[in-house]
Amino acid sequence: MSPVEPLVRIQNLHKYFGPLHVLKGITLEVAPGERLVIIGPSGSGKSTLIRCINRLEDFQEGTVTVDGMDVKDDRLLPKIRREVGMVFQQFNLFPHMTVLENVTLGPIRVRRLSRAEAERKAMELLERVGIADQAKKYPGQLSGGQQQRVAIARALAMEPKLMLFDEPTSALDPEMVGEVLDVMRDLARGGMTMVVVTHEMGFAREVADRVVFMDRGEIVEEAPPEAIFTRPKEERTRAFLQRVL
Ligand code: ADP
Numbered sequence: 001m002s003p004v005e006p007l008v009r010i011q012n013l014h015k016y017f018g019p020l021h022v023l024k025g026i027t028l029e030v031a032p033g034e035r036l037v038i039i040g041p042s043g044s045g046k047s048t049l050i051r052c053i054n055r056l057e058d059f060q061e062g063t064v065t066v067d068g069m070d071v072k073d074d075r076l077l078p079k080i081r082r083e084v085g086m087v088f089q090q091f092n093l094f095p096h097m098t099v100l101e102n103v104t105l106g107p108i109r110v111r112r113l114s115r116a117e118a119e120r121k122a123m124e125l126l127e128r129v130g131i132a133d134q135a136k137k138y139p140g141q142l143s144g145g146q147q148q149r150v151a152i153a154r155a156l157a158m159e160p161k162l163m164l165f166d167e168p169t170s171a172l173d174p175e176m177v178g179e180v181l182d183v184m185r186d187l188a189r190g191g192m193t194m195v196v197v198t199h200e201m202g203f204a205r206e207v208a209d210r211v212v213f214m215d216r217g218e219i220v221e222e223a224p225p226e227a228i229f230t231r232p233k234e235e236r237t238r239a240f241l242q243r244v245l
Pocket residue numbers: 017020022040041042043044045046047048049
């Protein structure tokens with residue numbers, strides 16, 4: 001037993017989409033403060049796996065707990081979702097709301113903060129991600145990189161214990177990838193527990209405590225980045241890394 005209780009504990013997770021067996025017995029733990037990066041080919045189940053952590057996807061077998069709470073327990077699910085922030089490839093901002101409104105909505109509605117308090121905190125967060133000057137604009141008026149930074153600020157406004165990122169830079173023009181990775185690096189330095197699906201191998205190498213390689217619904221290999229990138233043990237890992245590095 002590890003001395004520290006894991007923040008996320010996934011045991012023997014199986015997920016089917018109809019006849020398609022998408023997750024084939026995933027067992028994985030994430031410690032508080034850990035930065036886990038998940039890599040693997042398209043269609044290997046990475047998105048499905050992280051969506052099971054806050055039960056955006058239901059699953060047929062196995063258990064997932066967050067902070068000791070079973071995600072299958074419907075009474076606990078709202079609390080779990082408050083503790084888990086998520087950032088998607090497509091930023092998923094509310095287009096008819098300003099940046100500031102996007103970031104204050106959750107805290108006002110769910111955390112019951114006053115508007116003034118929510119706005120004060122939102123401005124701090126927008127400052128932190130470098131877009132305080134865009135607060136009054138609408139998402140459509142921002143670049144992709146700026147929108148993704150708003151999405152990160154919006155998730156952080158709920159004061160999550162865990163942040164999930166599903167290919168947060170994959171929809172961005174190349175020149176905007178860096179500004180989003182910088183924000184994520186900053187978050188990692190601040191001690192946030194993070195699970196990141198990404199194809200940015202440089203980021204994985206620099207930020208991850210542990211890298212998980214998935215293929216066809218299984219965890220093929222997991223290791224610290226240095227080990228997995230320089231001496232992968234499994235042939236499937238080697239073949240994948242050869243294609244992407
Ligand atoms: P990845 O994120 O690694 O690219 P996904 O988790 O998105 O992989 O998908 C894993 C598999 O599940 C793929 O074969 C995909 O086509 C399938 N899949 C994903 N979402 C759905 C869905 N909502 N309905 C049916 N099949 C799905």
